[in-house]
């Protein structure tokens with residue numbers, strides 16, 4: 149009998165609540181770009197868009213868009229690129245293609261658990277390897293070696309990492325490639341957060357080109373701050389890209405024409421990409437100052453390895469209440485949404501976004517700490533009562 153369907157818990161809570169709460173601190177991209185802000189980089193584009201017929205467009209992505217993507221991957225051409233509906237489809241069809249008929253997959257934890265649920269729903273055998281919270285979320289290479297064998301078909305990694313915001317070092321990347329090469333497994337590198345670096349100016353390097361079975365996934369949703377375009381992509385060998393395209397035909401046919409032919413190619417133009425990444429980093433860096441102050445003020449409950457990239461942080465809390473209960477109380481009592489750590493594979497953590505306008509961020513954080521303090525008091529009173537009952 150097939151195993152029960154596993155829902156995608158993080159996206160479930162977000163779909164239910166992100167448009168409802170007063171303060172949404174669950175979003176992992178920087179504050180979204182307005183259409184007006186984007187098209188200011190090409191004043192004639194609007195006219196061209198208005199004269200466009202709303203036909204299907206290119207199923208695998210317009211040549212212009214695939215070339216614009218390929219320029220950022222060493223040695224890639226438009227033939228190595230497939231354009232998808234967001235990185236969510238990119239990951240989905242990669243899993244579906246490479247795990248057809250089951251097999252083993254090695255999944256990084258913590259991560260965006262699309263990989264975890266998807267592997268289960270495809271009937272694959274799941275192994276995990278870890279980033280270590282006690283070593284600043286460094287890659288635990290022993291756990292990687294243990295999770296990967298010659299049975300492994302796919303290794304799934306996210307760099308920069310969602311939710312910890314850490315960027316793999318060059319030697320960690322080498323270790324991942326070494327382990328993948330030894331087993332012959334494909335390596336799916338979800339690099340959707342490259343470009344959102346908080347501490348450094350260079351864009352995090354890609355795995356693409358380091359091993360012939362790398363498939364790199366990206367998107368307009370996070371560092372580009374344009375999730376509404378619903379454009380993502382995969383970059384891999386021509387052979388694999390053709391196989392993935394055949395799954396894309398079943399699932400999506402093509403992406404939306406105005407994004408595919410106009411808006412995404414414009415956002416990827418080198419000067420525009422640079423300006424957008426600066427905007428994203430501006431939100432992240434300004435938000436970080438406020439956020440760091442808030443963490444300091446609540447250091448009796450919270451601790452954090454500072455994220456090196458992304459608009460999110462993965463903060464540890466020292467209360468007994470589990471993270472899903474805490475997140476639900478935040479929704480019900482404070483109208484704030486965050487991501488519970490359990491939905492990324494790590495208990496006693498919360499994923500909180502900080503790449504937001506200051507007034508919005510500060511009020512959201514104020515509400516979170518007020519509930520944390522209330523829960524700390526409740527838990528202390530509960531322990532007091534238990535002690536009283538035991539003594540009586």
Ligand SMILES: Cc1ncc(COP(=O)(O)O)c(C=O)c1O
Nearest residue numbers: 234235236260306310367369380
């Ligand atoms: C690591 C990761 N991959 C993929 C996605 C899906 O993004 P998209 O909007 O491009 O479909 C997300 C969204 O949060 C993500 O965090």
